[in-house]
Amino acid sequence: MVAYSSLIDISQPSLWVSVAAIAFNPIFWNITAQNEYKNKTITRLLGGKPYLGCYFLAVTIFSLGIFRDYLYHEALGHQPTYHLIDPKLAKPLAAVLFTAGQVLVLTSTWALGITGTYLGDYFGILMDHRVEGFPFNVLRDPMYNGSTLCFLATALWNASPAGIVISVFVHIVYTIALQYEGPFTDMIYSNRAKQDSKKSK
Numbered sequence: 001m002v003a004y005s006s007l008i009d010i011s012q013p014s015l016w017v018s019v020a021a022i023a024f025n026p027i028f029w030n031i032t033a034q035n036e037y038k039n040k041t042i043t044r045l046l047g048g049k050p051y052l053g054c055y056f057l058a059v060t061i062f063s064l065g066i067f068r069d070y071l072y073h074e075a076l077g078h079q080p081t082y083h084l085i086d087p088k089l090a091k092p093l094a095a096v097l098f099t100a101g102q103v104l105v106l107t108s109t110w111a112l113g114i115t116g117t118y119l120g121d122y123f124g125i126l127m128d129h130r131v132e133g134f135p136f137n138v139l140r141d142p143m144y145n146g147s148t149l150c151f152l153a154t155a156l157w158n159a160s161p162a163g164i165v166i167s168v169f170v171h172i173v174y175t176i177a178l179q180y181e182g183p184f185t186d187m188i189y190s191n192r193a194k195q196d197s198k199k200s201k
Helices: 013-039 043-046 050-077 087-119 142-157 161-201
Strands: none
Touching: 013 043, 013 050, 013 161, 043 050, 050 087, 050 142, 050 161, 087 142, 142 161
16 A cells, blocks of 8 residues: 555645645635725726726736746656556546646637636626637636646646645635635626616616
8 A cells, every 4th residue: 555655745845835826826816806896906006997907917817827837847846756547548648638628728718808817807897798609618617627627637747646636626726716706706797787777777
């Protein structure tokens, strides 16, 4: 039987830094976006231009994501390797999962656009219609699902049990984040519908 300590080295600081970065990102963008909706902080700082504010937040979130991914790769580099799956199967499986994950992320971004992807709703930049084409006709939250798949694929490619555990943590973090994002976004569009209804009377 393989000892737990030989699969995951919890004494490595890089492991915990990676976990912290994964948890931080959705906390940051949810707090920032909800504050923006209520107080227009970024918009006011950027001269009352909501599109500029949204693009600024988009660059910030994207940059944090790149840094998070870098920390994840660094963490895996300091962790033990163990082939939970035959390497002849693990590598092709990892490639398929990573490709699928990237397709979900990129097609989600294409379907939503920059403002739709990066919380433009919170800046008052609302979409006219709900996006129902691919990949949203396959999965409810394809961007988060795709990101999780990429984490898992990287773990399998590197034969990293720690990476698999972190991937599960990513899924949990995104699931929790959606409990806040979903209802808040629904509230934004519900308020617009009420305002439109009043205008039409």
